[in-house]
Amino acid sequence: MMDFLQHLSFWDWLALGTLLLILEVFGAGGYLLWTGMAAAAVGVLSYLFPALPWPWQFLLFALLSVLTAVLWWQRLRNAGKTSQQPGLNQRGQEFMGRTFALHEAIVDGRGKIKAGDSLWLVSGPDLPAGTPVEVVGQDGVVLKIKACA
Template identity: 60%
Template sequence: MATFLQALSFWDWLALGTVLLILEVFGAGGYLLWIGLAAACVGVLAFLLPGLPGEAQVLLFGLVSVLTALYWWYRQRRVIRTSDQPTLNLRGQELIGKTFVVHQAIANGRGRIKVADGVWIAKGADAPVGARVRVIGQEGSILLVENLD
């Protein structure tokens, strides 16, 4: 092992960094990016400091890997992600405030309304088929409606 560490050159680190970055391109989800950059940094340092022992290179690689990963984690936590579509994939929330037609009469507080090409269970005041209702809320997969007619 000691012979291997003494024989490490900057080419080894640059090759490792390149391989890790190529693997990252194939979909590692960011995990290999920082380790690949750390290997490339150690390769550059090994080129600039030719007398750097192999043990120090490996130690430096571990340290830079951890530091770059922590930097990215800290940076990601500071970014506030706001969406221009906060109800995306919350279909019931997207429907609040919109008007629809009763598909199956709302009787005893329950019925069905036609929404685009689907039918949703509706809960609200009794309404006949064809009446217009507005969605005012949601309870799970049930839409709360108010009668407009």
């Protein structure tokens, strides 16, 4: 075993990095990606510095793995922060408080309005087509409306 460690080649590190990256393809969530990249980086460093002893190679691998894992964790943690565009990807929120005319009468609590270039399902009190209504809420893809006073 000591003989193998003393003759550790950059090819061994590149093979380990490749193996970890292949395993990442099967869904490790990014963690093997960065460990594989750390192994590849140690492979490149051992190619550039062939006299680098194996304990230093393992130490570099450990440090680079921990460093990249911490950086990945911080990136994931920061990804959950609030957006500067809070309504992004929330269609229907842009219609809150706006007034539209009913496109189809509301019967049994369901009807349609034309908002923008599309028809939207609405729920509210039974009203005839053409009645001005105000959007007051949203339940999934259905807009909640009330009759304008």
